[in-house]
Amino acid sequence: MSGRQGPGKCTPEQTSFIKGSPLLKHKYPADDNTSLIEMAKDFIPTLRTLLGHPVYLIYLCVTIIQLNSLIGMVTYKPKYIEQHFRQSASKANFLMGVINIPAVALGMFSGGVLMKRLKLNIMGAARFAFGTSLIGYVLSLFFFAMSCENAKVAGVTLSYDSVDMISYDKHSVFTACNSDCFCSASDWDPVCGDNGITYVSPCLAGCSRSTGSGKNTVFSNCSCVGVTGNFTASTGQCLHTDDCDRMFPYFLALSVITSFIISLGGTPGYMILIRSDIKLKKA
Secondary structure (H helix, E strand, C coil), X not given: XXXXXXXXXXXXXXXXXXXXXXXXXXXXXXXXXXXXXXXXXXXXHHHHHHHCCHHHHHHHHHXXXXXXXXXXXXXXXXXXXXXXXXXXHHHHHHHHHHHHHHHHHHHHHHHHHHHHHHCCCHHHXXXXXXXXXXXXHHHHHHXXXXXXXXXXXXXXXXXXXXXXXXXXXXXXXXXCCCCCCCCCCCCCCCEEECCCCXXXXXXXXXXXXXXXXXXXXXXXXXXXXXXXXXXXXXXXXXXXXXXXXXXXXXXXXXXXXXXXXXXXXXHHHHHHHHHHHHHHHHC
16 A cells, blocks of 8 residues: 655645645735735726627627527516416426427527538637527517507406506405405416406405316305306406417417527537637636
């Protein structure tokens, strides 16, 4: 069994990691008296050098564009589909998994193939990533044109007396018809009343009885749905016009196209990081 090696028997690379080694002291000198002003003097020229580097600046723009388009879109799109197009949570997540994720994977693979065939260098990869991200971002702005009428939710988008008004006060969901129910204003369990208005929960709809189970549950004696209190409500949001149903396939198609185009710059973006890191190590 070999004994423990001392600092004199180690290579310079090994010695540099030994505590108290003279090589370590000369290689990384301590600077305990550095003032904030001196640090600022070094920071500003370094920042100017970074912002003057075209590859870094382009990649920074690519990152900002992708954070404002693809990443935010993937994060919040299921909830947007659920609320805006009146789809169930399970269907919204299923569509994201079946349609968008394969489009992103195919886009990243295709971006790598194009980069190899076009033989792009680091600057060409940066321009390619910026171009695809910018095109995808511009296309994603058309989502604002694919809008539907706001859902009629009692206490949220209109008052309980059906007067159209926007309210952002969570206490507006409470009214005389549900004041004795001790309901929670934070629980989202929507029901559709016979009057065509969605209520945040059966409790806030003033319902006192229920029959059935699951999606077939029917709530009765809903005091907020009708004046007499003999109206019923069913689970889920109310479906109104057919405009959303006609617009929804176009929304999905545009979503797939934008996800694919933005993802084309994914592989070139990773190659920029790898090649830049290799160059910095060589330097």
